[in-house]
Amino acid sequence: MTVSRAQFAALYEQYLPAVSAYLRRRVERDDVDDLAADVFAVAWRKRDAVAPGEELPWLYRIAGYLVANHRRRLAARASVLGWFAVPDSAPAADAALDGDPALAAAWASLSATEREVLALVVLDDLAVADAAVALGVTPNAVSVRLHRAKKSLAAALGASGDSDPA
CATH class of the missing domain: 1.10.10.10 (Winged helix-like DNA-binding domain superfamily/Winged helix DNA-binding domain)
Structure with missing residues (x-):
């Protein structure tokens, strides 16, 4: 599915609250906006991969990968600094x-x-x-x-x- 800029902007406006809520349940509140922006940046680059009608679960899948990467970075940073590891x-x-x-x-x-x-x-x-x-x-x-x-x-x-x- 080819998505135009206008269609993507509409998807962004429609699904940003749901993606942000998904992220709030998984990461610290301070990280939500940055990760949400990353979700939509990845989505824009891969916009031709989404099947019609599956936009929100597709965004959640992208968000899930980004949350996992985020947690790995936090755990690595914590272990380098000698703090307790962030659970993954x-x-x-x-x-x-x-x-x-x-x-x-x-x-x-x-x-x-x-x-x-x-x-x-x-x-x-x-x-x-x-x-x-x-x-x-x-x-x-x-x-x-x-x-x-x-x-x-x-x-x-x-x-x-x-x-x-x-």
Whole structure:
């Protein structure tokens, strides 16, 4: 699909808030604007690679790669400076989880893959097919990952409820 400057500008205006929200759940707030700009710079260079109707998951996929690179740079910088390494896991608990310690603990107990698929489908509100594009896997793989992630989260929430003395 060939995208004109005007079409790309419209895509930018339409999807910048969603891409920024995606990034806010994955990196420090100070890094969001720079990474969002990088996402759209890469998208502009590769604009002929996007399939019609898959623009947002395609942008999320680009953002995912940039977040991974960003975390690797932070980890390398931290190890050189002797500080603790920045984890390279999928998103930390969203700010909404902070108000519920049991949910935040259950979220933290999930694997990076489980958190990422749940974040895309639940927090970013992507359909399974769109999450598949964002993750670079098949929709069937996303369905399986999502089912397992929901099961793991439910088990973790159940376990935290069982340990509650009340």
